[in-house]
Amino acid sequence: xxxxxxxxxxxxxxxxxxxxxxxxxxxxxxxxxxxxxxxxxxxxxxxxxxxxxxxxxxxxxxxxxxxxxxxxxxxxxxxxxxxxxxxxxxxxxxxxxxxxxxxxxxxxxxxxxxxxxxxxxxxxxxxxxxxxxxxxxxxxxxxxxxxxxxxxxxxxxxxxxxxxxxxxxxxxxxxxxxxxxxxxxxxxxxxxxxxxxxxxxxxxxxxxxxxxxxxxxxxxxxxxxxxxxxxxxxxxxxxxxxxxxxxxxx
Amino acid sequence: xxxxxxxxxxxxxxxxxxxxxxxxxxxxxxxxxxxxxxxxxxxxxxxxxxxxxxxxxxxxxxxxxxxxxxxxxxxxxxxxxxxxxxxxxxxxxxxxxxxxxxxxxxxxxxxxxxxxxxxxxxxxxxxxxxxxxxxxxxxxxxxxxxxxxxxxxxxxxxxxxxxxxxxxxxxxxxxxxxxxxxxxxxxxxxxxxxxxxxxxxxxxxxxxxxxxxxxxxxxxxxxxxxxxxxxxxxxxxxxxxxxxxxxxxxxxxxxxxxxxxxxxxxxxxxxxxxxxxxxxxxxxxxxxxxxxxxxxxxxxxxxxxxxxxxxxxxxxxxxxxxxxxxxxxxxxxxxxxxxxxxxxxxxxxxxxxxxxxxxxxxxxxxxxxxxxxxxxxxxxxxxxxxxxxxxxxxxxxxxxxxxxxxxxxxxxxxxxxxxxxxxxxxxxxxxxxxxxxxxxxxxxxxxxxxxxxxxxxxxxxxxxxxxxxxxxxxxxxxxxxxxxxxxxxxxxxxxx
Ligand code: SF4
Ligand code: SF4
Numbered sequence: 001x002x003x004x005x006x007x008x009x010x011x012x013x014x015x016x017x018x019x020x021x022x023x024x025x026x027x028x029x030x031x032x033x034x035x036x037x038x039x040x041x042x043x044x045x046x047x048x049x050x051x052x053x054x055x056x057x058x059x060x061x062x063x064x065x066x067x068x069x070x071x072x073x074x075x076x077x078x079x080x081x082x083x084x085x086x087x088x089x090x091x092x093x094x095x096x097x098x099x100x101x102x103x104x105x106x107x108x109x110x111x112x113x114x115x116x117x118x119x120x121x122x123x124x125x126x127x128x129x130x131x132x133x134x135x136x137x138x139x140x141x142x143x144x145x146x147x148x149x150x151x152x153x154x155x156x157x158x159x160x161x162x163x164x165x166x167x168x169x170x171x172x173x174x175x176x177x178x179x180x181x182x183x184x185x186x187x188x189x190x191x192x193x194x195x196x197x198x199x200x201x202x203x204x205x206x207x208x209x210x211x212x213x214x215x216x217x218x219x220x221x222x223x224x225x226x227x228x229x230x231x232x233x234x235x236x237x238x239x240x241x242x243x244x245x246x247x248x249x250x
Numbered sequence: 251x252x253x254x255x256x257x258x259x260x261x262x263x264x265x266x267x268x269x270x271x272x273x274x275x276x277x278x279x280x281x282x283x284x285x286x287x288x289x290x291x292x293x294x295x296x297x298x299x300x301x302x303x304x305x306x307x308x309x310x311x312x313x314x315x316x317x318x319x320x321x322x323x324x325x326x327x328x329x330x331x332x333x334x335x336x337x338x339x340x341x342x343x344x345x346x347x348x349x350x351x352x353x354x355x356x357x358x359x360x361x362x363x364x365x366x367x368x369x370x371x372x373x374x375x376x377x378x379x380x381x382x383x384x385x386x387x388x389x390x391x392x393x394x395x396x397x398x399x400x401x402x403x404x405x406x407x408x409x410x411x412x413x414x415x416x417x418x419x420x421x422x423x424x425x426x427x428x429x430x431x432x433x434x435x436x437x438x439x440x441x442x443x444x445x446x447x448x449x450x451x452x453x454x455x456x457x458x459x460x461x462x463x464x465x466x467x468x469x470x471x472x473x474x475x476x477x478x479x480x481x482x483x484x485x486x487x488x489x490x491x492x493x494x495x496x497x498x499x500x501x502x503x504x505x506x507x508x509x510x511x512x513x514x515x516x517x518x519x520x521x522x523x524x525x526x527x528x529x530x531x532x533x534x535x536x537x538x539x540x541x542x543x544x545x546x547x548x549x550x551x552x553x554x555x556x557x558x559x560x561x562x563x564x565x566x567x568x569x570x571x572x573x574x575x576x577x578x579x580x581x582x583x584x585x586x587x588x589x590x591x592x593x594x595x596x597x598x599x600x601x602x603x604x605x606x607x608x609x610x611x612x613x614x615x616x617x618x619x620x621x622x623x624x625x626x627x628x629x630x631x632x633x634x635x636x637x638x639x640x641x642x643x644x645x646x647x648x649x650x651x652x653x654x655x656x657x658x659x660x661x662x663x664x665x666x667x668x669x670x671x672x673x674x675x676x677x678x679x680x681x682x683x684x685x686x687x688x689x690x691x692x693x694x695x696x697x698x699x700x701x702x703x704x705x706x707x708x709x710x711x712x713x714x715x716x717x718x719x720x721x722x723x724x725x726x727x728x729x730x731x732x733x734x735x736x737x738x739x740x741x742x743x744x745x746x
Contacts, residue, residue, distance in 0.1 A: 030319055033313070033315040033318050034313065035314070035315040035316060036313065036314065037532075037568065037569055038568045038569070038572070039568070039626070041400045041625055041626075041661075042624070042627060042628055042661070043628065043633035043634040045633065046632075046633060050633075058406075062404055064329075064401065064402055064403060064406065065329050065404040067401065067402055068329035068330070068333065068402035069328075069329050072329055076327065076404075131328065135328065137265075137328060137331040137343065138326070138327075138328035140343045141346065141348050141349050143372070143373055143374030144372050145365075145369075145372050145373045145374070146326050148372075208365075211363065211364045211365045212365060213324060213326065215322040215323055216325050216404075219322055220323070220406075222315060222319045223316075223319055223320075223406040223407070224315055230628055230633065232568045232569065232571055232572065233585045235571075236576060237571075239313075242532065242572070245536065
């Protein structure tokens with residue numbers, strides 16, 4: 001087995017640990033930080049069920065973004081949908097046919113749409129990049145990392161599509177490599193420069209996830225303006241540190 | 251009339267191109283030491299302000315989930331960039347909600363995140379320096395905490411939460427805003443924002459009774475400190491004093507009178523406003539709220555009703571129960587507290603009030619949704635009642651009513667330009683410019699439907715509009731209280 005295979009095996013273990021560890025820490029931090037006051041952006045649902053629906057519309061349809069700007073919405077939504085498809089399509093490298101998820105992963109929609117979803121992803125990302133470059137307000141608020149993030153995603157999508165449509169890699173060997181990682185029984189990584197770039201960028205994405213704005217993914221579920229029930233007159237909403245104020249002042 | 255340029259009201263709203271530094275000079279006065287200490291803040295900028303500010307930032311993000319999540323989650327999508335009335339009116343890019351947040355976020359990143367500690371340039375992190383503090387002072391006092399940006403952000407990021415945190419950090423190092431902090435001090439000392447002492451308050455109310463008697467021939471009471479009354483009315487102190495506010499108070503009194511419900515104001519809690527909200531201080535907000543609880547207990551009332559005030563209603567509706575509850579000593583058949591619009595609307599639904607709509611025929615009305623009522627509270631039992639109830643009231647008492655354009659009302663309403671603790675003369679330029687989107691929408695209905703008056707249910711909106719409307723070619727008396735309309739149309743006395 002080549003040194004490259006070993007390096008990439010280790011890289012992916014490290015990236016996985018950082019991704020899961022980092023996200024767990026952030027989610028734990030969000031969960032343990034109290035929300036001392038009711039601040040849903042109103043009109044807000046008055047029941048838990050209503051809040052679940054509100055969050056679902058936010059996560060699935062990007063409702064607020066839709067209200068705000070149709071262009072960002074269409075590009076952003078396209079990109080995320082394509083990402084979801086790509087994720088499912090890629091699952092076939094990581095699971096074997098006897099896995100209960102296999103029927104889902106091998107659905108023609110996932111495999112075929114997933115394949116062409118790459119175009120949607122490219123268009124979405126290019127649209128977002130275009131907005132960042134050409135709209136003066138968005139340009140003003142963009143840091144280098146905001147451009148690099150898009151370029152990184154474009155790199156992942158681009159190399160992926162090149163491998164799908166132009167220069168095929170040995171996907172049987174790739175699957176063996178990935179399954180080897182999962183089973184702790186390392187196999188050789190197929191030597192394709194495109195694949196190496198693709199995998200490096202994916203590992204990078206995993207590594208920076210918990211330290212960057214990609215935290216918007218868990219963040220949305222913890223956003224008090226979106227996840228709170230509008231019932232402050234019916235129920236008190238006392239955070240522990242605020243309750244302490246009460247006992248102190250008595 | 252002004253030493254700055256009043257923005258041009260174009261035919262259609264336009265999003266301006268970025269003009270860097272356009273409002274960097276706009277800064278409110280700093281509070282003197284004597285006004286800082288009663289609130290628990292240092293009297294002047296402390297020597298080690300940097301460390302204290304950074305520590306405070308850490309403390310606050312541990313106390314408020316909103317802050318921690320909002321600081322992490324922004325993806326710089328730009329959806330909020332054209333949503334703030336201060337950006338639309340000034341073109342200063344730091345008035346774009348995300349850029350305003352970034353003034354705080356870049357410091358958070360520098361001191362509290364891995365990326366900001368090791369790659370500051372890459373992620374736009376910055377040390378806390380004097381010039382950053384200057385920017386904070388300037389631009390966190392160019393946010394009226396109106397929450398319009400939070401409606402459109404895909405993660406619900408509410409810049410108001412960041413502005414409040416930033417103001418709290420500044421207070422904690424001794425840099426407090428004169429206007430807000432002096433006012434909170436007055437509430438502690440005297441009981442209301444205007445510093446109106448008990449005797450003057452009672453005098454004013456007596457005068458009001460005489461005036462209403464002259465007008466109607468009826469003995470309509472405007473009571474103060476009356477023990478055993480059914481309802482405690484807590485209303486912004488502007489209602490006792492200034493036009494057009496006082497006509498609203500007259501209206502409330504007529505409704506109480508006609509419904510035969512006894513009520514009282516309190517000299518101890520003679521203020522609905524709670525500027526503790528504006529400076530982000532839970533402790534001060536709580537202290538102000540406790541006065542209302544104490545007054546209710548002391549007077550032995552059964553219900554609490556709030557007069558027309560926007561942020562006061564936010565604190566009352568969303569926080570009062572949490573800050574000063576439980577209110578189990580009040581009549582459980584009514585929500586605590588109730589908005590005076592809910593109160594009047596309920597009576598109207600029960601058929602307890604009769605209106606003569608023609609009394610308002612000389613007016614063609616539109617209605618301004620105040621930001622805190624619209625996006626931070628509710629009326630009635632259904633989401634959106636805060637939009638429907640005031641409109642239902644106005645439609646029931648006026649024959650001529652037209653809404654402003656749809657993207658400028660309800661949850662998308664534009665701030666009057668003077669909310670969030672900015673209603674002070676030292677910020678006049680900002681106030682005038684920030685009211686552009688609202689004035690533009692008003693002009694639309696004035697031209698299309700011949701609207702003559704703008705109704706509102708917020709003391710700050712009313713004061714702000716009567717001050718800035720002349721800059722845009724309107725008259726200062728074109729803004730009126732909803733309960734002035736109610737009072738004018740209400741048929742008083744027993745039926746013949
Ligand atoms: S809360 Fe209102 S004033 Fe503040 S940034 Fe958002 S839109 Fe502007
Ligand atoms: S809309 Fe929200 S996520 Fe987008 S730039 Fe504004 S604050 Fe950031």
